[in-house]
Amino acid sequence: MNFPSKLIENAVEELAKLPGVGKKTALRLVLHLLKAETEDTKQLSEALVRMRTGIRYCKTCHNISDMEVCGICSNPLRDRSLLCVVSDMRDVIAIENTAQYKGVYHVLGGVISPLEGVGPSDLHIQSLVERLPSSGVKEIILALSPTMEGDTTAFYLTRKLKEYPARISSIARGVPVGGELEYTDEITLGRSILDRTAYSQI
Amino acid sequence: MNFPSKLIENAVEELAKLPGVGKKTALRLVLHLLKAETEDTKQLSEALVRMRTGIRYCKTCHNISDMEVCGICSNPLRDRSLLCVVSDMRDVIAIENTAQYKGVYHVLGGVISPLEGVGPSDLHIQSLVERLPSSGVKEIILALSPTMEGDTTAFYLTRKLKEYPARISSIARGVPVGGELEYTDEITLGRSILDRTAYSQI
Numbered sequence: 112m113n114f115p116s117k118l119i120e121n122a123v124e125e126l127a128k129l130p131g132v133g134k135k136t137a138l139r140l141v142l143h144l145l146k147a148e149t150e151d152t153k154q155l156s157e158a159l160v161r162m163r164t165g166i167r168y169c170k171t172c173h174n175i176s177d178m179e180v181c182g183i184c185s186n187p188l189r190d191r192s193l194l195c196v197v198s199d200m201r202d203v204i205a206i207e208n209t210a211q212y213k214g215v216y217h218v219l220g221g222v223i224s225p226l227e228g229v230g231p232s233d234l235h236i237q238s239l240v241e242r243l244p245s246s247g248v249k250e251i252i253l254a255l256s257p258t259m260e261g262d263t264t265a266f267y268l269t270r271k272l273k274e275y276p277a278r279i280s281s282i283a284r285g286v287p288v289g290g291e292l293e294y295t296d297e298i299t300l301g302r303s304i305l306d307r308t309a310y311s312q313i
Numbered sequence: 314m315n316f317p318s319k320l321i322e323n324a325v326e327e328l329a330k331l332p333g334v335g336k337k338t339a340l341r342l343v344l345h346l347l348k349a350e351t352e353d354t355k356q357l358s359e360a361l362v363r364m365r366t367g368i369r370y371c372k373t374c375h376n377i378s379d380m381e382v383c384g385i386c387s388n389p390l391r392d393r394s395l396l397c398v399v400s401d402m403r404d405v406i407a408i409e410n411t412a413q414y415k416g417v418y419h420v421l422g423g424v425i426s427p428l429e430g431v432g433p434s435d436l437h438i439q440s441l442v443e444r445l446p447s448s449g450v451k452e453i454i455l456a457l458s459p460t461m462e463g464d465t466t467a468f469y470l471t472r473k474l475k476e477y478p479a480r481i482s483s484i485a486r487g488v489p490v491g492g493e494l495e496y497t498d499e500i501t502l503g504r505s506i507l508d509r510t511a512y513s514q515i
Contacts, residue, residue, distance in 0.1 A: 115376050115377050115383055115384060115405065116368065116378055116379045117379055118367050118368055118379060119368070121364065122360045122363075125356055125357040125360040126357065126361075128353070129345060131338070142401065142403065144361065144364070145364075149366060152364075153362055154327055155327040155330070155331075155361065156359070156361050156362045158323045158327040158328075159327070159328075159354050159358050161320055161323070162320040162323065162324035162354075163351050163354035163355075164351060165320050166320055166321070166347060174317050175317050176318055181317055199344065200321075201340060201344065207315050208315065
């Protein structure tokens with residue numbers, strides 16, 4: 112693409128570095144900013160720089176936070192006997208939005224992926240092991256995506272944590288609520304039968 | 314969505330104001346920036362602000378430019394007898410990329426759209442009328458999108474420009490190169506028959 116202006120070209124190239132943003136999309140965004148007020152662009156830029164330079168990570172759970180300890184870890188109403196291990200911040204947001212979980216979290220910062228060069232030492236696994244003894248955690252819920260990498264990480268964690276006296280569980284895999292049986296893939300449907308839940312204890 | 318940090322929330326909200334970017338996409342972009350270097354975010358922000366505050370419009374053709382007169386208008390090799398009227402900068406880039414056009418441009422800055430409250434006075438139509446007498450233009454090519462708004466604008470322009478002694482043409486409508494006849498919509502196919510081009514003059 113030939114741009115009529117170096118300034119536009121620069122802005123497009125910087126935007127196109129973002130994931131899922133190609134040059135055409137970047138140009139559309141640039142034209143939108145040009146039509147909007149100058150103040151809008153300044154606000155966007157400042158929000159991004161403030162976010163990038165001001166962000167901190169909770170020293171306990173490694174979730175993103177504005178303070179040294181995040182709002183969940185410092186909340187006295189959260190159940191400290193329940194620990195949910197997730198891959199990244201988005202998973203915390205997703206689980207928090209369900210309003211079904213009242214425990215605390217541990218954010219690994221990714222999953223083990225030899226193809227992308229991510230090994231156990233690149234994740235916050237050591238700090239999880241060190242955190243547990245004084246934590247009073249009775250159950251560790253592994254809430255990792257049901258992918259090859261997620262399953263590998265879960266397997267690694269169960270071995271790594273087997274000395275610690277807590278129940279280790281995984282979030283349930285099965286047919287999504289509102290999902291049609293006939294359109295569910297065989298592996299999920301198979302697992303939903305194996306992991307069936309009882310209506311009554313009889 | 315509940316965000317663990319005000320800084321993240323601000324950045325997500327600012328990004329989600331961009332067209333085609335929802336909160337989930339914005340969060341993905343924010344997480345990408347957090348994983349990348351701080352310098353990358355600063356570069357992106359600076360490029361956007363520099364672009365927004367430094368941009369100028371060519372005083373002749375209203376195309377975006379770094380200088381008072383854009384590179385196309387000031388290029389002595391361009392054919393000043395050919396003037397192509399387009400809706401916005403993207404169209405100029407698209408036509409320039411074909412390398413088939415050597416004339417100059419006039420950027421309207423949009424098309425007439427009563428639904429969006431855009432009338433002829435909101436576009437650079439008056440400056441087009443004023444520009445023509447001293448321009449030496451012999452042919453005006455209307456390169457507007459074949460939509461209701463584009464056709465309305467083209468119709469308005471042909472009436473507005475009928476006193477000026479130049480040929481007024483439109484870019485060809487027809488079956489796209491590489492397109493299959495049977496999958497072409499009837500209106501396009503119908504026009505491609507009406508506007509057929511001769512192989513020879515006999």
